[in-house]
Amino acid sequence: GAVVSQHPSWVICKSGTSVKIECRSLDFQATTMFWYRQFPKQSLMLMATSNEGSKATYEQGVEKDKFLINHASLTLSTLTVTSAHPEDSSFYICSARDRRGWEYEQYFGPGTRLTVT
Amino acid sequence: GNSVTQMEGPVTLSEEAFLTINCTYTATGYPSLFWYVQYPGEGLQLLLKATKADDKGSNKGFEATYRKETTSFHLEKGSVQVSDSAVYFCALSATGNQFYFGTGTSLTVIP
Numbered sequence: 138g139a140v141v142s143q144h145p146s147w148v149i150c151k152s153g154t155s156v157k158i159e160c161r162s163l164d165f166q167a168t169t170m171f172w173y174r175q176f177p178k179q180s181l182m183l184m185a186t187s188n189e190g191s192k193a194t195y196e197q198g199v200e201k202d203k204f205l206i207n208h209a210s211l212t213l214s215t216l217t218v219t220s221a222h223p224e225d226s227s228f229y230i231c232s233a234r235d236r237r238g239w240e241y242e243q244y245f246g247p248g249t250r251l252t253v254t
Numbered sequence: 255g256n257s258v259t260q261m262e263g264p265v266t267l268s269e270e271a272f273l274t275i276n277c278t279y280t281a282t283g284y285p286s287l288f289w290y291v292q293y294p295g296e297g298l299q300l301l302l303k304a305t306k307a308d309d310k311g312s313n314k315g316f317e318a319t320y321r322k323e324t325t326s327f328h329l330e331k332g333s334v335q336v337s338d339s340a341v342y343f344c345a346l347s348a349t350g351n352q353f354y355f356g357t358g359t360s361l362t363v364i365p
Binding site: 143171178179180181183186230232243244245246247248250 | 290295296297298299300343347352353355356357358360
């Protein structure tokens with residue numbers, strides 16, 4: 138089956154530093170990847186949609202200069218949280234859509250827990 | 255617009271009890287509907303899906319039927335196990351890109 142991995146699974150960083158999270162589709166090519174943020178005991182909120190080779194589309198209220206997204210290849214998208222602050226602490230989940238698929242399904246990564254101290 | 259309303263939890267059941275988690279939706283067009291499960295500390299896993307009205311999705315003893323007339327996609331399981339303890343999310347997708355998630359329902363099954 139389709140597998141999406143994320144790295145790291147858990148990261149702790151100091152306030153003011155930047156953190157990069159990787160999202161990879163392991164056994165399929167993904168023209169589109171999505172980044173979600175999940176607060177404790179809440180649902181997933183879509184942050185942005187990234188298409189391979191083009192700029193990401195950010196949802197309203199998401200700062201594109203703070204959450205940099207790069208989708209450099211058909212199997213890799215990265216999310217960089219720049220100048221992180223404690224309020225950025227959250228669970229970040231990516232998902233990927235198989236380019237061959239016609240059904241409306243996304244494959245989700247296991248998530249990355251970011252803690253900013 | 256598109257949205258999902260999901261039964262609030264938490265839900266606590268004894269092992270072998272019957273489970274129902276309600277989910278209703280509003281959508282433009284003809285969405286596909288999904289149930290995802292999230293175990294503690296993990297990402298979302300697709301549990302089941304239905305892509306058109308009257309379809310029944312099923313997996314691991316869980317079932318949900320796409321009811322267009324009531325705009326519902328309720329999740330059911332006849333006999334829950336301790337290992338079913340998790341958070342369950344109802345979701346829809348109308349375009350293949352944007353997913354709309356419910357708020358999640360936490361289920362705890364006690365022996």
